[in-house]
Amino acid sequence: MSVMEGRTTSALLYLDGVHVSFDGFHAINNLSLTLEPGEMRAIIGPNGAGKTTMMDIITGKTKPDEGTVLFDGMTDLTRLDETHIAELGIGRKFQKPTVFESQTIEDNLLLALNVDHSVRGTLFWRGSRDESERIDRVLETIRLTDARNRLAGSLSHGQKQWLEIGMLLAQDPKLLLVDEPVAGMTDVETHQTAELLKEINKEKTVMVVEHDMTFVRELGVKVTCLHEGTVLAEGTIDQVSSNERVVEVYLGR
Amino acid sequence: MTPHVLTRSLDRSATIFLVVVAGLGVLIPLSNLLLPAGSALQVPTYLVALFGKYACYAILALSIDLIWGYCGILSLGHGAFFALGGYAMGMYLMRQIGSRGVYGNPILPDFMVFLNYPALPWYWHGFDMFWFAALMVILVPGLLAFCFGWLAFRSRVTGVYLSIITQAMTYALLLAFFRNDFGFGGNNGLTDFKDILGFNVQADGTRAALFALSCLALIVAFLICRAVVTSKLGKVLIAIRDAESRTRFLGYRVESYKLFVFTLSACMAGVAGALYVPQVGIINPSEFAPGNSIEAVIWVAVGGRGTLVGAALGAVVVNYAKTYFTSGPLAPYWLFMLGALFILVTLLLPKGIVGTFNAWRESRKATEKANAESAALEDGVGEPKPAE
Ligand SMILES: Nc1ncnc2c1ncn2[C@@H]1O[C@H](COP(=O)(O)OP(=O)(O)O)[C@@H](O)[C@H]1O
């Protein structure tokens, strides 16, 4: 692990001057953003703004060409791989819900629990009471208790979104990156998801990417608007949505 | 409800499998040795050897199913590990010949005398001891798989690229073992074995014992595979198979898991090869032929990928067909038939024999349950409850 000399920032997540290009296309341009411990941040921005790519960078899937990405003020995330970053306590929900479809909901959560992930640990694993209680609690939270033995592939799109949030809870990370959690949800489900994320935010730092403005408004947190891979505006939802450039980007020139 | 039923039904097929293999492993040798030759129930020795061969193929198929069916690693080079195990056993058998060879050299096998080797190559030392050879049967394929897997999985080589390099690996070994100066008998390989642990390899008793041992090895291999796939590690393997990158984001070191099953699988293939060689009486470079590895994958596809029992069954069924057809007038067309079989199975039975059977039984149970429930419901509506 690459640990720098002492903390350089109080932020839990610190991005500065990050650049990424794919075959000459600049997906992320001089992106700088910080998240304080315990904060919840909503990220908005038109399609292709680079929101998902930013999460790819934070979780080690994409290596930036340039720039600093620090976790907890000390750990340089650009040098670590996905496994390592997950072990540090960064969990992620994907834009396209990604669950293990051929396994049960309970097994999906079991796999997500932050227990010994070594080959030996899983080969000789014996379930413990503590683990099954944690799984029960998560099932309760995501309202899938009755479906626990169903295959994850048989869930509706919205339920898969919830299962993936449940997997995040089971993973118990310090920082949650949640990519478009309410896509494909009904209004009621969207409201419930907002409530759930606010509940989660009582203990964890959360970054949520979402298009749904009602949802973002309901979260009631600081908003960052990305455009062409860089921060266009930052502030409350009202400030950001009245920002001229943001309006321009969203409505077209 | 479904997974509970699934586990139970799998348990049942596993039990049936174990009982059948153990039963055959005991009854066939007894019938061969105790019943008078020619009697209707006596299994002739040539069949004992043939069935022994099938058992070894079944172990190879299990080893492929473990990595392909459960972890999505399609190795098209598993025949190489089988052949390496076979060569390790062959080397032991060669050294048992001693001075009974054509040239009567007490140390050097015949082909070395013929090729004017001044002395035994260093890597042939120790193979006169059975325990050493037995260790090599597991270590050599295991070590090769470990090194190969370490390089491939760490660089995240997956899918068809991985399959291609496994083909390249077995092809490279084929070319190497063909060379006379490689020290393994070149084109002719190792043959003319005399005895194993002091027993004549041709004797009925030895053949019966080798068959029984192959069945035992098949049972042990099956139990090991089953223990692996039913553990939490097995769930991780399936997770890797279905969504590899998702598994990494949960904090699993995917390459370590792949390396573990790939190496374990290669060791099993090596044991299969080692049991195979004394029963067929020869090992030569053609065992490394890329086609052999592909054929073994077809067995698994036919029997049912990711079912273990299906893999073993597929190996036996396809090889029985091969024995049947290649001994008749259709012999020249066997490869076409195998290809056609593969295409048919892929199109019509993508889950293989056992996979399709399991799915059919699942759906029948589900309908029965649904019927029972709706019947109960109707009963409840139709008959007013008697007053309390
Ligand atoms: N692996 C990749 N290769 C090439 N281009 C990519 C890749 N990932 C993202 N992009 C491009 O980068 C831009 C930002 O994408 P993305 O981060 O998915 O946007 P958002 O999530 O904000 O909708 C898009 O134009 C997309 O096509």
Ligand SMILES: [Mg+2]
């Ligand atoms: Mg996106």
